[in-house]
Amino acid sequence: MHEFAHGELKSGPEGKGGKVKSRRQAIAIALKEAGASKYESKTENKRNLAKSERKEARGETSQQEREGKSRVGARGRRESSRAMGGKSATRTTKRGRKVARTRARKRAK
Numbered sequence: 001m002h003e004f005a006h007g008e009l010k011s012g013p014e015g016k017g018g019k020v021k022s023r024r025q026a027i028a029i030a031l032k033e034a035g036a037s038k039y040e041s042k043t044e045n046k047r048n049l050a051k052s053e054r055k056e057a058r059g060e061t062s063q064q065e066r067e068g069k070s071r072v073g074a075r076g077r078r079e080s081s082r083a084m085g086g087k088s089a090t091r092t093t094k095r096g097r098k099v100a101r102t103r104a105r106k107r108a109k
Contacts, residue, residue: 001030008062015062 003009004026011017011025020026031037035049055061 001026003062008066010062 004020004023007019009020009026009029011020011029020029028037032040032048033052035045035047035052037045037048040048056064059065
């Protein structure tokens, strides 16, 4: 609901469906992500909840990406990864190294 209220909630895979304008749709998306939808089976709800938790742990929710929040690193320590736009990153993550490589390739062209 927070994202909907700020006009940042998007529908569809990777948010390609555009902004959500309906409050009812926003509630449906929230319930699905929370694994509490009454229209899906228990196993689907579990799967959806696990997916949301993984996304949060990786720092890939739209709010975390926008705010550049830190994420939990491979060793369980908090780290602000360069891939997430963190300035205090002491070591690059695998994703950070990959991003740096692709940027370097683009500059070389």
